[in-house]
Amino acid sequence: MPDIKFFFAPGACSLAPHILLHEAGLSYEPLQINYAGVEVQFPADYKALNPKMRVPVIVVDGEVITELPAVSTIISQLAPGHNFFGKTPLETVRAYEWMNYLSGTVHNAGFGHLIRPWRWTTDEDPKAHQRIKERAKESVEEAFAYIEGRLQGVYAVGEELTAVDAFLYPLYRWAKQDGMNVSAYPKYTALVEALEKRKSVQTVLAKEGLKSVSSL
Template structure:
């Protein structure tokens, strides 16, 4: 007997992206909150035994295996529910370009938040350098989006779920204005029913 999918998350952090993607896909899953200090699930399980890496997101599969890393979870959701249209099919340059965007957000934005979020005792010089680097990456995202409603065109994809988390986090960290079309993108995504439902499930304010 297979078990249902379980998404291990903490409100508002990077696990927000696969949480949104699962709802966009219409997947049946259980969202399990993790308290990061100490590493315990809401039911009292030791999260380090579920994901020895010690961070969210993690996705327990029906066979009992566990997937980690935000970009991987997003690809898994897109490829497991292809009818939802959350990514191009594998087998061509379109998918390679799509994955390029996904990895850019993962490595150049998501991980760039560390001096402001999880890095202990980050110095002011390191923060200044990281902030300038993040601003340059956000400008590249702005150029990439252009006048399109979503990053891959007219249709919402898992790249948009990841970009939504990253741009929302950037805006919260630096309390600055985003370029108008990126701000419009955030507002557009925030109104999607799956995103509204995810925010309600995680207890977040829009």
């Protein structure tokens, strides 16, 4: 069995690989990092582990892996029977197409500006931050409309859960927490409801001390 250490912050994007670890039934050492408001309270020595100062980080037999799509990929490789990146070559391509979009456009460009607008301007006026948030919210809504249009069955790729579904889950939670009208996306909502019926998601919510989406 590989030695796995997993760094996460409750409710952060690290929720996605956390779900995959439980779906896979892999043993790992959980290393929780807490928040002060929206700021993640990284320990002093974290910079040596991940100079980008972000979660998730997974360390597999001493190899440090950062970036959610890469972290999800190593978990998939450690649990090949679960097909977390699809069953066929085309499903794998679709899974990476989704992961890239969710990581670059929805997470970093969309929610990155919505949650921490002050990082994207030298203007310290709260009104400037509010304008960034408003535009970011529109971007996230556009992305959610696109996601809704792409969803066909219960899961995003193929007939089984993949890393894409796990990544879609925290994004939906953040949108609801931000007051977005998530019921406007019935297929995305159905996907989230299906995820919350899974033991892996229920276990991870309990471990991270989080409520289900319906209670947010």
